[in-house]
Amino acid sequence: MRNIPICAVFLAACYSNLPICEASHKLHKLKxxxxGEKPNFDTLEYVHVIWRHGDRTPALPLWNEKEIFAEKWSEGQGELTRxxxxxxxRLGDWMRSRYSGFLGDRFDRAEIYVRSSDYNxxxxxxxxxxxxxxxxxxxxxxxxSLLWQPVPVHTMPREMDIQINQEADCPVAKAELDRIWNSEEVLKMKEQNKELLTFLGEKFNKPDLQLQDLWIVYDNLFCQQxxxxxxxxxxxxxxxxFKRLVRVYDVTSQFEYHTDLxxxxxxxxxxxxxxxxFKAKASGTLSKKTKFFAYSAHDSTIAALLASMGIFLEVFPLYATAVLLELHKVDGKYILEIYHKNITDSPLLYEYEIPGCxxxxxxxxxxEDLIKFFPDNWNEECGLPSNDQSAKKYIVTIIVLAVTCILLAVILVTDFWLHRRKRHRIVSGMEGRSGARPLISDAEEDGDDLDNHEI
Structure with a gap:
């Protein structure tokens, strides 16, 4: 392998006849x-793969096409296409080729684990x-007649997925991004592109189109292309x-992970x-047979992950591209290698050098360099109830419900006992009255009989 200037790495793709939906991404001052086609199987210990989903329909309709979107895209919004x-x-076939000497020839449930975000x-x-x-x-x-076998794919609800769903609710992150959208730098950019925003806003029936809404325009036109x-x-x-739209979109996309926060x-x-x-694998606490963990995710997932490692992409990852993180053991020392397959349907793979390492x-x-980006308690840092707080609230709620049920039971039992006691008193009173002097004595009854006989 040889070092290549970053501009030369992507030169062919930039000037090729590939449509823009399959062109490569540029990197920002990155070595x-x-x-090579295959890793060193003698040293390879573990692999993480994070890929973006394949080609899809627009995630949201344009403002002037909401009524006709279903006619244009029968699959629905943000759905995978054929x-x-x-x-x-093809990406799976490429990975099978790359890791065929590392993974077994057959699917082994103990070797591989696949996790997906909760999107179709x-x-x-x-x-x-x-x-x-x-x-x-x-x-x-x-x-x-069907050369296919089911492979388990695991997921979790979107609102709970803080790893690969970058849209998970986080008030602090939202406030930070809002601050960036209202920063002097962004307001200046908005003024510089006022003509484009006004033009597109008029065409798509979106008055006062904002930079943060521009992705909807780009996404629809990109899918159409x-x-x-x-x-x-x-x-x-x-x-x-469109090229001007792409340039503005590329720059504004970087704001999503612009700050350390x-x-x-x-x-x-x-x-x-x-x-x-990785640490568990290196320490031996992870099963020796476990070798491969895959995340089926989004462009934002890859961009956020790379940004947290100091790698900033000028353009979000393309369809069916992937980041590979390989753990190698060389001379008793664990080495981490990071690769990016950044061109759809291309076998080319590039290794990144992490800034400072x-x-x-x-x-x-x-x-040691990246631990500062590990959240200690994501919920608390996002301004949400922590797991401990949620657990405490859950326990308190259960206790309150239990006490309430007990009180209701006591009230019902007491009420039942009081009604039963009252009924008992009424019955007892009636029985007491039955032992008193009868209204008509036996003698009177006999007299009545005698009189009747005489008549």
Whole structure:
């Protein structure tokens, strides 16, 4: 492998005939080198892979197309397309080729674990990816006409997923991002692009279009371009306008993880989880058979993770691209290597040098440098009730409910006892009256009989 200037790494893609939806990403002043097709299996210990889902429909409709969106995109909003399924299948096939000497030839439940965010597009991407990575062989084939086998894909509710769902509620992160959107730098950028914002706002029926809303415009036009066989841009849209839109979108996208606070709250939880697993593998507390952990996620997941490591992308990751974090053991020392497959359907892979930790970078050194981005208690740092507080509230709630139930039971029993006692008194009173002098004596009754007889 050889060092390559970053501009040269991406030169071919920048000037190729690939459509923009499949072009490579540029990196911001980052050292990279072209990696080999396979890692060193003699030293490789563990792998984390984080990929973006495949091609999808627009996440949100344009403001002037809400009524006709379902007609234009039958799959629905933000759903994986057939093109996206194929992209993920090929990515899985590529990973099978890269790690075929590390993982077994067959799917082993003890070796690999796949986790997805709770979105249809990421869950389906994970399944398509695993179909490419682990096609059934010999005794694994359960249907001769279907060369596919089910592979477990795990997930959790979106609101609980603080690792790979960057939209999880975090008031502090939201406030920090709002502060950035209202900063002098952004307001200046807004003024510089006022003409473009006004123009697009008029065309898409969105008065006072803001920079933070520009992604919706970009996303829809980008999806239309990726599906230009069935979808067309508006007649007024030109390559020149779109290129300018892309440039502004690329810059504003960087604001999502612009500060250390955002890097900690949006990328730190996943980074912390990955390092904890690496540390467990290095210490021997993780099963020796466990080798591969995959996250089926989003462009924002990859961007946040890389930002937390000091790697800032000028453009968000493309469809079906992936970041690979490999743990190697070299001469008794654990080394962490970071790779980026940043071009859809390309076999090219680049190794990144982490700022402040030249290659080869030890796991301990990188952990020491990045631990400042590990949240101690994400809920508390986000301004949400902590897990301990939630547990305490839950316990208090259970106690209150229990006491309430007990009081209600006591009231009901007491009420029942009082009614029963009252009824008993009434019955007793009636029985007491039955022992008193009868209204008509026996003699009187006999007299009545006699009189009647005489008559």
């Amino acid at each position: 990279a080198k072209l990696a 093109k996206g399924m194929a992209q993920q299948y 597009r990421t869950l389906m991407s994970a399944q398509a990816n695993m179909a490419g990575m682990f096609p059934p062989k010999e005794h694994e084939i359960w249907n001769k 990726c599906h230009n066989d069935t979808h067309q841009w508006p007649e007024w849209m030109t390559d020149t306008i 955002l890097r900690r709250l949006r990328g730190g939880s996943l980074l912390k989880e990955i390092f904890e697993r 030249p290659i080869p970078c030890s796991l301990d050194k990188m952990h």
